[in-house]
Amino acid sequence: MGLFATKPYEVGNSILVEEAYSWVTFRDNGPNICHTCFKFSKSLKKCSQCKFARYCGLDCQKKAWKENSHRWECKAIASSVEAKIPSIVRLAALFLFRALNSNDKDIRLVDRCRSFPYSYSNMDSRSDENDVDVLSRQRVDCLVEDLLRFIRLSHYPQHEVSELFEDNFVASLIRMLEMNAHTIYDSELNTLGVGFFPKASFMNHDCRPNCVALFTGGFHSVSGKPISIHIRCIRPIEAGEEIVISYLDVCLSWMDRLEWLKEHYQFECCCSRCKEESSLTIQQYSEKLVDWKSDWKFMNRMIVLSEREERASNMLRSFEYMNEAWDKCCLCIQTLYPNSPIFHWKQIQIASRLSYLCIVLKKYSQATEYLELYMKLIRDKPEWNYFPTVALEMLKLGKLYAYLGNLASAKKYLEKAKRIYANLVVKEDPIYQNCEKALYKVSIEYDWIVQQAENDVDGQLGIA
Ligand SMILES: [Zn+2]
Ligand SMILES: [Zn+2]
Ligand SMILES: [Zn+2]
Structure with a gap:
């Protein structure tokens, strides 16, 4: 799978702007980042129930509650040691709540997770498992446990999710997000959080990319602007060519x-x-x-x-x-x-x-x-x-x-x-x-x- 150009593009052209489907801020960023638009502010308002989520204003709080599923996760955060919840676990829960709760088309996203290889050894053709595989499988197993606990503590109607928890679905979901979610950073390249962008997540990696990903949100100008990914063309692209970005710093050897x-x-x-x-x-x-x-x-x-x-x-x-x-x-x-x-x-x-x-x-x-x-x-x-x-x-x-x-x-x-x-x-x-x-x-x-x-x-x- 990948993303392909249907027409030619020139340097500086904007190829894709997409709002995050689900997103979380990194804990290390401290208490001064709005959990919806990532705006930096010293006077954020806390969610009165979990005392964890913070927003720069009412719009951002509403958006988190409705679109980013805070209404489901709030109770889970309130009843667990929030410092212990890995970002990827929260992201997976928010993703799942939103996908299950919206209209039919999001079931495609759930299906996409279901078909995602859930362990490293079935990602490539190597059949024999090495030490790295075992270690990473243990790591994914821990995250699966964390996610199941988180969902159980949440407000989400449990009978609706239980059937998904069979056949390694949760492990696939975590692996899918680990591979396909984007780290969100501001234009000074400070990392702020991580988000899932359904279309942008199809873009493959190339160490000589033709596009770069940048992000816009509340840190950008006005408050309340949702976190969005912005794909810009950095060298001429012909129709039919694959759109590729680099997953890492291109200045590495x-x-x-x-x-x-x-x-x-x-x-x-x-x-x-x-x-x-x-x-x-x-x-x-x-x-x-x-x-x-x-x-x-x-x-x-x-x-x-x-x-x-x-x-x-x-x-x-x-x-x-x-x-x-x-x-x-x-x-x-x-x-x-x-x-x-x-x-x-x-x-x-x-x-x-x-x-x-x-x-x-x-x-x-x-x-x-x-x-x-x-x-x-x-x-x-x-x-x-x-x-x-x-x-x-x-x-x-x-x-x-x-x-x-x-x-x-x-x-x-x-x-x-x-x-x-x-x-x-x-x-x-x-x-x-x-x-x-x-x-x-x-x-x-x-x-x-x-x-x-x-x-x-x-x-x-x-x-x-
Ligand atoms: Zn905000
Ligand atoms: Zn809350
Ligand atoms: Zn390469």
Whole structure:
């Protein structure tokens, strides 16, 4: 299954806008996010019964109660330790309540779950179960238990759901949502929650996608706007071509993508980019006698340590570990594997992390150096320029230069970022506004300075 274009599309075209069918916010986001429109606010109203659900206003509360099935789940939340309910379990319950309660056409969605393979081993042709399969099956079994408990505690008429609980239906439902639901993030790429979008869920993955998914909702402009997915075209698409997005950060190397997709989606990607990068990698490394895998492991180890220190707020230690990863990566590219795509992408990834750590540590000019390297590394790949991750780095770099007083460079990067965002988001999006405002300020200062310089030159020449 997949989604296919019935007519040609150009860069920036909007291909699909779809409201979420069911959705939940992530618990980690704290108490300040409206559970319906994801608007950030410090004065949200709590649901008087469960004291858990929060809304920015009456419209959002009504929408949650009616459309997102809060009227069924409220009691289940009130009578369980809400901290213990995994997001996917709540999402599955809300999905089920809505699908069972609406008109006939939603039965198609229920049937879609029913036919979904409920365990990893029956997802592909491998018949023998390995340790990973056993572990993931145990994990799904736990989620099934949680979901059954949640539904039993809910207000939903129990006799209507009991028949669905046979033949691994619940496991299929959980697997379907794990594979097909979308993580919801704002335009600064902060994750906010997870939602199920029936049409968008048909889109397959490609590491060289022709579209990107962005989201709009209350965090976006006005309150009460439902969470919607927005699919935008980032390179020309012909009629009949499959519409594909990337399930992961496109700036990851082939090795990292391989591992991530296996862990989260249990498939091996065979897109054109993976084929190119894997054949280059294997060809290159089979000629080398050196053990590249030990370098690779060392880098990953440093990155893991850096992330651990970051979580513990030891930013300086985190920076030091990331620096070690960087040194190793540069050494590998310079001396051992100059054309290697996997080390090349790793370098892009580390440069981005280092620039972030530099900003946290207030090493602003060093941060611009890493971001310049990032831009240099990404420059020979024009098709990557339309990714929200790249646009965000450009915006950051532009703002850093503005802060440091390098107005010419600030203007250059802010203009680039604005150009990309114009194709990705609507003009009301906070990131677009943010970009436009920064560019406006920088342009005024820049023009003034240029004007002054011209006046000075003219003055010296005795013209004015
Ligand atoms: Zn709201
Ligand atoms: Zn409630
Ligand atoms: Zn791929």
